[in-house]
Amino acid sequence: MIKFVLMVNRQGQTRLSRYYQPVELGKRAALEADVVRGCLYRKKEECSFVEYKDFKLVYRHYASLYIVVGITESENELSVYELVHNFVEVLDKYFSRVSELDIMFNMDKVHIILDEMIQNGHVVETNHSRILAPLSALDTLAHS
Amino acid sequence: MPAPIRLRELIRTIRTARTQAEEREMIQKECAAIRSSFREEDNTYRCRNVAKLLYMHMLGYPAHFGQLECLKLIASQKFTDKRIGYLGAMLLLDERQDVHLLMTNCIKNDLNHSTQYVQGLALCTLGCMGSSEMCRDLAGEVEKLLKTSNSYLRKKAALCAVHVIRKVPELMEMFLPATKNLLSEKNHGVLHTSVVLLTEMCERSPDMLSHFRKLVPQLVRILKNLIMSGYSPEHDVSGISDPFLQVRILRLLRILGRSDDDSSEAMNDILAQVATNTETSKNVGNAILYETVLTIMDIKSESGLRVLAINILGRFLLNNDKNIRYVALTSLLKTVQTDHNAVQRHRSTIVDCLKDLDVSIKRRAMELSFALVNGNNIRGMMKELLYFLDSCDPEFKADCASGVFLAAEKYAPSKRWHIDTIMRVLTTSGSYVRDDSVPNLIQLITNSVEMHAYTVQRLYKALLDDISQQPLVQVSSWCIGEYGDLLVSGQCEEEEPIQVTEDEVLDVLEGLLVSNLSTPVTRGYSLTAIMKLSTRFSSVNRIKKVVSIYGSSIDVELQQRAVEYNAMFKKYDHMRPALLERMPIMEKSSSNGPTEMVQTNGETEPSALESKHPPPVTQPTNQANDLLDLLGGNDVGPVIQTSMPTKPPSSGGELLDLLGDLSLTGGPTSAPVSTGPPPQPGFLLDGLSSQNLFNDISAAGIPSMTAYNKNGLKIEFTFERATPNPNIAVITIHASNTTDADMTEFVFQAAVPKTFQLQLLSPSSNVVPALNQGTVTQVIRVLNPQKQQLRMRIKLTYSHKGSAVQDLAEVNNFPPQSWQ
Numbered sequence: 035m036i037k038f039v040l041m042v043n044r045q046g047q048t049r050l051s052r053y054y055q056p057v058e059l060g061k062r063a064a065l066e067a068d069v070v071r072g073c074l075y076r077k078k079e080e081c082s083f084v085e086y087k088d089f090k091l092v093y094r095h096y097a098s099l100y101i102v103v104g105i106t107e108s109e110n111e112l113s114v115y116e117l118v119h120n121f122v123e124v125l126d127k128y129f130s131r132v133s134e135l136d137i138m139f140n141m142d143k144v145h146i147i148l149d150e151m152i153q154n155g156h157v158v159e160t161n162h163s164r165i166l167a168p169l170s171a172l173d174t175l176a177h178s
Numbered sequence: 179m180p181a182p183i184r185l186r187e188l189i190r191t192i193r194t195a196r197t198q199a200e201e202r203e204m205i206q207k208e209c210a211a212i213r214s215s216f217r218e219e220d221n222t223y224r225c226r227n228v229a230k231l232l233y234m235h236m237l238g239y240p241a242h243f244g245q246l247e248c249l250k251l252i253a254s255q256k257f258t259d260k261r262i263g264y265l266g267a268m269l270l271l272d273e274r275q276d277v278h279l280l281m282t283n284c285i286k287n288d289l290n291h292s293t294q295y296v297q298g299l300a301l302c303t304l305g306c307m308g309s310s311e312m313c314r315d316l317a318g319e320v321e322k323l324l325k326t327s328n329s330y331l332r333k334k335a336a337l338c339a340v341h342v343i344r345k346v347p348e349l350m351e352m353f354l355p356a357t358k359n360l361l362s363e364k365n366h367g368v369l370h371t372s373v374v375l376l377t378e379m380c381e382r383s384p385d386m387l388s389h390f391r392k393l394v395p396q397l398v399r400i401l402k403n404l405i406m407s408g409y410s411p412e413h414d415v416s417g418i419s420d421p422f423l424q425v426r427i428l429r430l431l432r433i434l435g436r437s438d439d440d441s442s443e444a445m446n447d448i449l450a451q452v453a454t455n456t457e458t459s460k461n462v463g464n465a466i467l468y469e470t471v472l473t474i475m476d477i478k479s480e481s482g483l484r485v486l487a488i489n490i491l492g493r494f495l496l497n498n499d500k501n502i503r504y505v506a507l508t509s510l511l512k513t514v515q516t517d518h519n520a521v522q523r524h525r526s527t528i529v530d531c532l533k534d535l536d537v538s539i540k541r542r543a544m545e546l547s548f549a550l551v552n553g554n555n556i557r558g559m560m561k562e563l564l565y566f567l568d569s570c571d572p573e574f575k576a577d578c579a580s581g582v583f584l585a586a587e588k589y590a591p592s593k594r595w596h597i598d599t600i601m602r603v604l605t606t607s608g609s610y611v612r613d614d615s616v617p618n619l620i621q622l623i624t625n626s627v628e629m630h631a632y633t634v635q636r637l638y639k640a641l642l643d644d645i646s647q648q649p650l651v652q653v654s655s656w657c658i659g660e661y662g663d664l665l666v667s668g669q670c671e672e673e674e675p676i677q678v679t680e681d682e683v684l685d686v687l688e689g690l691l692v693s694n695l696s697t698p699v700t701r702g703y704s705l706t707a708i709m710k711l712s713t714r715f716s717s718v719n720r721i722k723k724v725v726s727i728y729g730s731s732i733d734v735e736l737q738q739r740a741v742e743y744n745a746m747f748k749k750y751d752h753m754r755p756a757l758l759e760r761m762p763i764m765e766k767s768s769s770n771g772p773t774e775m776v777q778t779n780g781e782t783e784p785s786a787l788e789s790k791h792p793p794p795v796t797q798p799t800n801q802a803n804d805l806l807d808l809l810g811g812n813d814v815g816p817v818i819q820t821s822m823p824t825k826p827p828s829s830g831g832e833l834l835d836l837l838g839d840l841s842l843t844g845g846p847t848s849a850p851v852s853t854g855p856p857p858q859p860g861f862l863l864d865g866l867s868s869q870n871l872f873n874d875i876s877a878a879g880i881p882s883m884t885a886y887n888k889n890g891l892k893i894e895f896t897f898e899r900a901t902p903n904p905n906i907a908v909i910t911i912h913a914s915n916t917t918d919a920d921m922t923e924f925v926f927q928a929a930v931p932k933t934f935q936l937q938l939l940s941p942s943s944n945v946v947p948a949l950n951q952g953t954v955t956q957v958i959r960v961l962n963p964q965k966q967q968l969r970m971r972i973k974l975t976y977s978h979k980g981s982a983v984q985d986l987a988e989v990n991n992f993p994p995q996s997w998q
Contacts, residue, residue, distance in 0.1 A: 051236055054306070056272040063238045080536040081500040110472075112465030112505060113425045116415065120422075139186050141236070142229055145265055153337045154305045156374045159367040160422050161412050164330075168295050175257055 035155030036114070037089060037104040039148065041137065042070045044098050049137050052148055054155040073102055083111045094118045098134050117160075121151060124162050128169065143169060182215050183208075185229045192237075205234055216247055224251060225262045232262075232269055245270050245277045252284045260288070260296060264303045272307050282312050289319040297323065298334050305338035313342040317349050324356040329365040336360070336371035340378045350379055350386065361396050366413055366420050369400070373426045380433050391434055394441045398448045401427050405455055416460045428452070428469040435477035442477040449474055453486055464494070464502050468509070475513050488513065488520040495527045500536055507531065507542035514549045525550050529559070532566045544574065548581040556589040560599060568606050575610035579603050583615060593626040597633055601650075605640055608647025616649050620656055624761055634661040635676060641686055646695045652703045655690060658683060659707025660761060663714040680715045684708065688724060698733055705736060709743045713758045722747055762937055885989040886972065890917035891946070893926070893972075897993070907968070909958040915946040917978070924976040926956055931969055935961040946976070968992040 038057070041050035048066055057065060072084055073093040084091040086104070092114045093102040101118050105111070124147055125132045129140070137144050150165040151158060159165050183191075188208060195201035212227045228247055235241035248270060251263025271278045281303075288300035301323065304316060320342060323335040339353050353375070360372035376393070379386045404419055404427075413420035431449075435442040452470050457463040467490055474487040491513075494506030510528070514521045528550065531543035544566065551559050560582070567578045582603050590596035600619050603611065623633050637654040645651050658665065666680055690696050690704040705728060712721040725747070728740035746754050882896040891913065898908045915921050924944045930936045941956035960968065970989045975982065 048236060048238075052269075056274070056307075059235075059238075059240070077535070079500065081504045081538065083501060083504055083538070085538065110425055110429075110465060110469050112461060112468050112501065113422065115501065116421060116462055116465055120415065139189055141233060142185075142262065142265060146261070149265075149268075149302055153302055153334065154341050156337055156340065156371070157422055157426075158333055158337055158371055160370070160415075160420070161366065163412075164367060167330075168298065171295060172257065172261065 035106055035109070036152060037106065037155065039152065040066060040069065040100075040102045040104075042066070042074075042100045042102065043134060044074065044100070046070050046074065049099065049134065050141065050144055050148075052145070052152075054152070069102055069104070070100070073100055082115060092118065094122075096122060099137070117151075117157060120160055121148070124151070124165050127162055128166055146172070182211060182223050182227055182230075184226060185233060188230050188233065202239075205237070205239055209234065209239070213243060216243070221254070225256075225259050228262050228266050232266055235269060241270060242275075245275060249277065249280055249284070252281065252288075257293070257296065260299060264299045268303055268306045278307065278309065279311065282315055285312070286316060286319065289316065289323065294328055294330055297331055301331070301334040301338045305334070305341040308341060308345065310345045313345045314349070317342050317346070317352060321352055321356055324353065324360075329363065329368050332360075332363070333365070333367040333371040336368065336375045340375050343375075343378055343382065347382060350383060353379075354386075354389075361393060361400065366423055370423050370426055373397075373423070373430050377426070377430050377433060380430070387434065391438060391441050394431065394434055394444050397427050397431055397434075398444060401431075401448055401452070405452060416462050417457060418460075418462050418466070421462045421466055424452070424466050425469045428466070428473050432473040432476045435473070437478070439478050442479055445473075445477065446479060446483060449479070450483060450486065453490060458493070461499070461501070464497075464499075464505075468494075468502075468505055471509060475509070475516075484517055485520055488517060488524075492524040492527065495524060495531065500534070500539060503531065503534070504536070504539050504542065507539060507546060511542060511546050511549070514546060518550075521546075522550060525555065525559075529562045532562065537571070540570065541574065544570075544578060544581070548585060551585045551589060553589045553591075556585065556591060557595075560586070564599070564602055564606070567603065572610065575607040576612070579607055579611045579615075583611075583618070593622075593629055594632065596622065597626065597629060597636075601636060601640065604647060604650040604653065605644070608650045611649050616652050619649075619653050623653075623657060624660075630657075630661045631664040633657060634665045638665055638678065638683070638686070639676070641690075645690060645693055648697055648700055651690060651696065651700050655687060655700070655704040655707040658687065659703075659710035662707075662711045666715070680711075680717050681720075684711070684715070684717065684720060684724075687711075691724075691728070698735060701733065702735055702739060705739050705743075709739075709746075710758050712747075713755045762935065881993050883991060883993060885911070885970075885991075886974070886985075886987050888985065888987075889978075889983070891915055891921065891974065891976070893974075895989075895992075905961055905963050905965070907960045907962060909960065911956050911958065913946050913954040913956075914950050914952075915948050916950055918948050919979045920948045921946040921976040921978050921983075923982075924954060925974070926954075927973045927975075928958060929971045929973075930960060931966075933962075933964050933966055934968070936970075937961075 035054065037055050038051070038053045040048060040052075042048055046067070051062070051066065053062070069086065069091060072086060073091065076084070076093075082093055084093070089107065090105050090109070090111060091102055092105060092111055093100055094115065101122070103114055103118060105114050122132075125137070125144065128143070128147065129136045146169055147165060150168065151160070191204055192201055195204055208230065212231060215223060215227050224247060228244055228251060231241045231244040231247075235244075244266060248263050248266035251259045252267065254260060254263070267278070267281060271281075285300045285304055288296050289304075291297050291300070301320070304312065304320070308316070320335055320338050323331050324339060326332060326335075339356075343350050343353070357372070357376065357379075360375070361369065363369050363372065376390055380390055401424060404424055407419060409417075410419050413423070415421050418424075431441075431445050435445050449470055453467065453474075456466050456470075458467060471487045471490050474483050479487075488510075491506045491510055494502045495510075497503060497506075507528070510521055510524070525547075528543055528546050531539055532547065534540055534543065544563075547559060547563060563578065563582055563585075567575065567582065570578065582599065586596050586599045590599070600615075600622070604615075604619075623630070626633075634657045637650075637657050640650060641654040641658075662680075662683055665678055665683060687704045687708050691701050691708075696704070705725070708721055708724055712718050715721070725740050725743045728736050729744055731737045731740060746757065750757070882894055884892065885895050886893040892915075894912045894914075896910045896912065898910070911926060913924065913926065922945050924941075924946050926938075926941065928936060928938060937959040939957040939959070942954050944954070946952075946954050962968065969992075972987050972989060974985045974987075977983070
């Protein structure tokens with residue numbers, strides 16, 4: 035299962051964090067810093083899977099953002115790699131050419147999208163239109 | 179008070195902060211504003227405030243005062259409020275907070291709400307952070323929702339059910355009826371989550387597993403449709419339809435087919451189809467192939483399929499994408515135990531991966547290479563591995579070095595190759611090897627008798643080059659001490675002999691003592707080596723000088739040694755040659771370790787001392803001189819007798835250490851000898867019985883024989899085989915006396931031809947009582963690697979009726995079973 039999803043920028047600032055297994059607040063900062071340090075310093079030739087403590091990290095780099103997903107040993111890393119890309123595509127579709135600022139200023143919406151895709155550590159939905167359906171409904175409600 | 183700012187404004191303001199302190203200040207100000215706003219119980223802006231609070235929480239600031247507000251938001255009727263409220267609940271609350279129980283009622287109501295989105299929200303939150311009490315209360319609702327026709331809700335309910343089952347495993351049966359027609363859904367989202375639910379149930383309970391086995395055909399059919407159906411825009415990812423679902427189904431098939439032949443058979447076709455049809459140009463295809471390979475490996479598939487799987491992995495290894503190579507190496511590591519031959523085919527690719535830039539790939543390739551080493555490819559593999567050892571990062575060196583040692587031990591084609599390899603490892607990464615490699619190497623060197631000259635020469639040359647690698651220096655100094663005479667005499671068949679003088683050798687060893695790079699352990703080794711050379715070299719004065727200098731060294735260990743050696747020069751000079759004789763062959767007690775140590779009472783004390791003083795000290799051997807005279811000019815090799823630790827009067831009561839970290843079997847015992855030194859206090863017992871020396875000896879029923887019978891003294895030999903090494907024969911002598919006077923100061927000595935090695939352990943006593951009232955027993959161990967006919971020459975000395983008697987005899991009538 036997926037343990038957590040993090041979005042971090044190159045300076046190490048967390049833009050989004052979602053934990054599917056409870057982690058104490060104090061420990062979160064340390065965990066995030068550690069994880070980010072592990073991923074930010076990797077060179078381009080190195081592979082995107084890192085072994086960290088007793089689980090694995092899958093990270094992908096998009097422009098100024100790093101998306102890091104922590105998964106348990108039994109998960110298929112290549113599949114999660116694809117999932118991250120899928121997530122970014124959905125964000126792209128919703129925000130039309132998403133950038134880091136979009137994510138920063140619409141954190142709640144990004145959370146909603148993430149919730150539609152991943153629920154308590156497992157993938158729920160991968161179809162773009164179905165994921166965005168509730169959000170568009172919400173938007174129309176808010177405007178009306 | 180003015181309306182609280184929106185979330186966007188807050189984010190913008192925080193971004194303008196230039197330092198951490200400024201940011202903290204802004205946030206604290208905003209927190210205060212939010213707190214006062216909460217106190218005012220303002221409904222309109224609560225949503226906004228909680229959103230800001232969540233943002234601050236994400237940045238790492240405490241936000242617990244917002245928990246109750248989240249609840250209030252959840253209870254509100256507006257969807258936007260509920261949304262933020264549930265989000266807040268998921269982020270801020272978990273089951274450790276007391277507040278969360280208050281949510282139960284809200285969630286219950288929302289689960290029955292008319293709007294599906296609200297129900298979805300509730301399901302999501304419950305699935306995220308529901309505690310076991312909440313789950314128990316609300317499981318019924320979840321189950322009801324699992325059966326609805328609304329696919330949006332069904333998929334969420336399925337995942338919620340997964341959470342419920344995790345928290346409260348007893349409720350699993352409740353969800354069973356609902357799962358009946360989950361798989362007949364068309365909606366991929368529902369399918370996906372149902373597969374997850376089924377996977378979870380199968381993993382938790384073997385009953386469920388057998389129950390769901392009948393779903394295998396259905397799963398196979400779904401998978402087939404996914405592959406065969408053409409382009410479907412809904413779930414397409416780079417040309418493959420719904421790879422996530424495919425991967426999930428494959429995983430479920432893996433769990434279902436794990437130990438079941440029928441299911442595995444049903445899956446064979448589809449697995450082969452997936453493996454061959456999936457496009458591998460993109461990562462997506464590779465992800466599916468990876469999952470397929472894992473499944474094939476786990477179930478009871480036919481061998482053709484397994485070979486196909488390993489070939490796929492081999493193809494992965496050649497892929498340019500490093501992710502895929504990493505994944506391939508990991509899976510190969512898992513399968514190398516079971517499908518060894520198939521993996522061997524890809525050995526060259528794996529060895530190439532050792533040169534990859536990525537650290538994790540290198541580590542995997544190294545582990546895999548060690549797993550693939552066997553007798554045939556040892557030379558080639560070792561070359562590659564040694565090259566890797568030279569160039570790899572320090573974090574790998576220790577593991578690689580131990581791996582190389584293990585592999586070399588198991589598959590070394592020749593002793594010389596073995597020694598060469600170990601030397602290469604020591605010279606390149608000597609500082610990273612494990613501590614027990616030094617004694618292992620020493621033991622290996624002593625065992626390969628014919629290589630002594632070659633080894634000592636090479637080690638000497640290595641020592642000249644570099645004295646910084648401690649294990650290498652220790653081994654070299656030990657060897658030079660032992661075989662220094664071979665070095666100086668320049669006899670070496672294997673290599674070009676070098677000309678070395680005694681002074682040069684002593685220079686090197688003294689250099690070690692003085693150098694800053696040497697650790698105290700190394701210094702101990704070199705001091706002992708210098709001492710040993712005093713019998714092998716002629717420049718004794720120089721050695722005496724060195725030893726006496728260190729008699730006042732600050733290092734206590736060195737000082738003790740030097741003082742004891744000094745005493746050897748002064749008082750015990752007659753014993754010095756005997757004490758500093760060559761080492762016996764040591765046996766490797768790899769598995770039995772300490773239990774094979776001679777369990778005489780005298781032993782346990784020295785073994786305790788051993789652990790305190792790790793560097794080895796020469797065993798003083800006794801009376802070897804006399805026996806050498808005995809053997810005269812015959813082709814009988816040097817006898818190795820057991821030792822008696824001398825007691826230098828200066829160190830009151832302490833024993834000289836026996837070989838410290840070398841694990842000896844039937845090792846050196848301590849026995850008082852008939853030359854009459856005072857009985858050692860306590861630990862060296864007279865009258866040790868050397869009977870219980872070996873714990874598991876299989877007496878092969880070899881007949882005993884009488885070796886000597888003259889003048890009333892009868893000596894009988896009984897035979898046994900020591901189990902760890904079939905080349906070793908254990909002979910116990912029983913000496914009995916038929917005359918009417920005791921034979922006191924009885925000493926038994928033995929010598930064997932050069933091809934054998936002999937070890938004499940301590941006798942039970944040195945008085946043979948008269949008139950067969952008792953026997954003296956002593957154990958002899960003979961190493962007979964070439965299985966030649968055993969011959970022995972024995973010498974007996976004793977005192978009988980006041981006069982000393984000496985006798986020599988040859989024993990030739992050994993029964994054939996004793997040496998075969």
